[in-house]
Amino acid sequence: MFYRFSDYGPPSYPFIGCIIAFYNNRYRLLDWYTDLLAKSPTQTIVVQRLGARRTIVTANPENIEHILKTNFNNFPKGKPFTEILGDLLGSGIFNVDGDLWHTQRKLASHGFTTKSLREFVLVALEDEVGTRLLPMLEKAAKTSEVIDLQEVLKRFAFDVVCKFSLGIDPACLEPSNVHAISPLAKAFDIASEISARRGAAPVSLVWKIKRIFCISSEQQLKEAIGDIHEFVTEIIKNKKKAIQETNNEEKNADLLTQLILAGRDESFIRDMVISFIMAGKDTTSAAMTWLFWLLSRHPHIEKQLADEVKKTSNRTTKRFIEYEGLKEMRLLKACLCEGMRLYPPVAWDSKHALNNDTLPDGTMVRAGDRVTYFPYGMGRMETLWGKNCFEFKPDRWFVEPDKEGGELRNVCPYKFPVFQGGPRICLGKEMAFLQMKYLVGSVLDQFEIKPVGSGQPVFVPLLTAHMAGGLKVMVQPRSPR
Numbered sequence: 001m002f003y004r005f006s007d008y009g010p011p012s013y014p015f016i017g018c019i020i021a022f023y024n025n026r027y028r029l030l031d032w033y034t035d036l037l038a039k040s041p042t043q044t045i046v047v048q049r050l051g052a053r054r055t056i057v058t059a060n061p062e063n064i065e066h067i068l069k070t071n072f073n074n075f076p077k078g079k080p081f082t083e084i085l086g087d088l089l090g091s092g093i094f095n096v097d098g099d100l101w102h103t104q105r106k107l108a109s110h111g112f113t114t115k116s117l118r119e120f121v122l123v124a125l126e127d128e129v130g131t132r133l134l135p136m137l138e139k140a141a142k143t144s145e146v147i148d149l150q151e152v153l154k155r156f157a158f159d160v161v162c163k164f165s166l167g168i169d170p171a172c173l174e175p176s177n178v179h180a181i182s183p184l185a186k187a188f189d190i191a192s193e194i195s196a197r198r199g200a201a202p203v204s205l206v207w208k209i210k211r212i213f214c215i216s217s218e219q220q221l222k223e224a225i226g227d228i229h230e231f232v233t234e235i236i237k238n239k240k241k242a243i244q245e246t247n248n249e250e251k252n253a254d255l256l257t258q259l260i261l262a263g264r265d266e267s268f269i270r271d272m273v274i275s276f277i278m279a280g281k282d283t284t285s286a287a288m289t290w291l292f293w294l295l296s297r298h299p300h301i302e303k304q305l306a307d308e309v310k311k312t313s314n315r316t317t318k319r320f321i322e323y324e325g326l327k328e329m330r331l332l333k334a335c336l337c338e339g340m341r342l343y344p345p346v347a348w349d350s351k352h353a354l355n356n357d358t359l360p361d362g363t364m365v366r367a368g369d370r371v372t373y374f375p376y377g378m379g380r381m382e383t384l385w386g387k388n389c390f391e392f393k394p395d396r397w398f399v400e401p402d403k404e405g406g407e408l409r410n411v412c413p414y415k416f417p418v419f420q421g422g423p424r425i426c427l428g429k430e431m432a433f434l435q436m437k438y439l440v441g442s443v444l445d446q447f448e449i450k451p452v453g454s455g456q457p458v459f460v461p462l463l464t465a466h467m468a469g470g471l472k473v474m475v476q477p478r479s480p481r
Contacts, residue, residue, distance in 0.1 A: 008040035009047060017049035029200075030347055030461060033057055034377040042361035043381060051203035053080060053352075055370040059378040062360040065414040067351055067371055069422030075371060078352025084198045087211075087225055088191045091268065092275030104272055105427070107262060111164070111255045112427050118323050120254070121431055124163045125438045128156060132173035133439070137447055141475040146452055148470035149292060153285035153439075158185050160435060161280035165273050166235050167254035184231045188281060190224040196462035232270050236260070276428075282464035283345040284432050288440060289471050290343035291336060292449050293457060294392045301394060302444065305332055306478060309441040326437045330408050334397035336436055337411075340418045341385070342392065344375040347461035349420070375418055376461070384415055450474045 010018040010032075025032035036045050036057075043059040058064065067075045076097035089095035093104040110116075133156055140147050155172035162170050162184075170182045194217050198207045210218035239256050253261070255276060259269045295302040309332070312325045350372040357365040365371060382389050385396065395401035399409055413421035419429045426432070443449070451473050458468035 008036060009045040010036060012048055015050065017052075018047060019049040019051075022047075022049050030376050030459070033374060034059075034380050037374065037377050038381060042363070043383065044359070044361055044363050046363070051205060053368060053370045054366065055350075055372060056359070056363055056365060057348075057372045057374055057377075058359070058361075058363070059374050059381050059384075060359075060361050061378075061384070061412060061414040063363070064373045064417055065412075065421070066360050067373060068414065068417070068420060068424065071357060072423055074354050074357055075351035076354065078354075078370075080352055080370065081350060085195055087221065088195050088228075089275050089278065090271035092271040092273075092278075094275045094279060095271075107259065107264075108255065108272070108276070108427055110258060112431060117431055117434060121160075121164060121434060122323060122438070124160055125435060128159055128163075128173065129439055129442045132156075132159075134442060134446065136173060136175070136178065137443065137475050141447060141477055144474065146472050146474060149449065149473045150285065150289040150467050150470040153288050154282060155185075156439065157283075157285040157435075158182065158277075158281050161277055163254070164280070164431075165255045165276045166232075167239060167256055168235060183227065185281075187224045187227040187231070188277065191221055191228060192278065192282075192463045194218075194221040194224070228274060229270065232273055233266065236266055236269055236273075278463070279426075280428060280432075282466065284435050286343075286345040286465050286467075287336060287340050287432075288436055289467055291339040291436075291440065292443075292473070293451060293467070293471055294339050294342070295335070295444075296449060296451050298392055301335065301392075302448075305335060305440075306444045308332060309445045313441070313445065321438060321441055323434075326434055326441075329437050329441060330398075330406075331394065332437050332441060333433060334394040334408060336433065336440070337397050337416070337418075338392055338394045341379040341416060342390075343459055343465065344379065344418045345464050346418070347376040347459075347465050348372050348374045349417075373417060375416075376459075376465075378415070378417070444478070446478055448476045448478050450476060 010021040012018040013020070022029075033045070037043050037059045044063060045057050047055040047057060058067075077095065078097075082095050085095050091100060093101060093108060096104070133152070136147075136152065139145070152173070155178075159170055159172050162168050170184065171177055172182050172185065197217065198204070201207050207218060210216050211221075214222060236256065240260055243257065243260060256269065256273055259272060264272075295305070308329055309321075312328050313321050350370050353365045353367055353369045353371060355367050359365060378384060380389055397408055397411070398406045400406045413419065413425065419426035419432075451471060453472065457471065460466050460468045
């Protein structure tokens with residue numbers, strides 16, 4: 001006879017907990033958790049299984065505000081989390097708590113001012129989109145070539161984040177490199193995938209034994225991290241040399257330059273830079289991949305977006321869209337938010353309780369419990385988004401949905417925690433929106449994206465979610481109107 005730790009959690013047995021149900025649903029964990037949460041009156045469930053910590057999974061905005069803001073100090077990343085990602089991220093900002101996190105966040109915040117976004121990021125976007133991405137799409141349109149848009153967007157994002165973080169240009173979208181893979185990007189892909197598998201493993205003891213003996217996937221992980229450290233360390237040395245040769249006079253300094261000039265040691269700089277590459281490498285590309293697919297299913301919205309771009313773009317200057325113009329693209333921002341609501345780049349995130357606590361919905365938290373908030377499931381909660389929560393409806397982001405050119409809603413970050421919230425809210429949020437708006441607007445202005453095949457893509461949640469098998473598309477010139 002089984003019993004439940006929660007009336008709405010998975011069926012559990014003595015000692016082994018819910019491991020049977022977990023195993024049976026291992027290929028649909030996101031939708032399984034979503035179904036369980038939707039049935040719970042508080043949108044919270046408690047999960048216990050053999051080999052894992054007691055886990056509280058919630059899609060309740062009041063709980064999430066409590067975790068991320070109100071009682072922030074009681075819910076750090078925690079040792080269990082840092083153990084999973086520690087080999088890859090080291091002591092980087094996304095893998096530490098306390099004073100070290102505060103120090104790194106303060107240092108990093110200088111790179112995300114309005115001035116730096118205007119002067120550095122837009123210049124990088126203009127170059128990457130205008131001289132690489134659009135010519136590539138134009139060629140594909142002329143030759144009727146099928147391309148993997150997800151791979152193209154990943155290469156684009158990797159170029160941009162390396163320019164911003166390291167001050168180097170991997171040139172992944174250069175025609176000469178388009179069929180090659182950057183060794184650094186490949187190492188990041190391998191390391192992030194294996195690290196994500198650690199976190200999803202039914203029993204953590206398995207990967208820990210592999211790590212002790214350095215076999216199988218753990219050997220691959222060690223080699224990939226070694227390659228990443230070697231690449232980044234070499235870049236740091238070259239950057240230090242360049243700074244010395246220019247007498248510390250750096251205009252539009254990248255993040256790496258700022259950290260070096262701040263006098264930080266090499267391992268500190270290396271870990272922090274790796275964290276920022278990880279944060280920016282696949283998140284925006286994942287969001288844009290799903291948006292292009294969603295727009296292909298809703299051509300009337302795509303046409304509205306193309307019209308908005310034409311109204312906003314400035315064709316009398318070299319730059320296609322100015323900073324102020326990007327701010328005005330409200331429908332495009334609504335579409336991006338709606339796409340991330342349904343397909344968030346990070347499907348779930350976890351903290352670990354330091355002390356006993358009680359969440360606002362009455363759920364008891366024990367010291368050491370894993371507490372997971374769940375953006376993927378939240379986007380599918382009828383209680384939060386209404387009966388049409390599974391539909392792509394950008395209008396829901398406007399104060400007056402039926403009014404053209406209306407104002408966007410100020411949606412609570414704990415209802416839509418794609419960029420987290422509270423003290424750890426994403427520093428790169430505005431940069432991400434600038435990057436996505438510039439790219440999507442530039443592409444829609446000139447081209448129509450037509451996916452090959454009509455099936456429903458599979459959402460795969462690793463450290464950053466992606467589309468299984470990529471997004472194969474045909475590119476067509478947009479018809480003039």
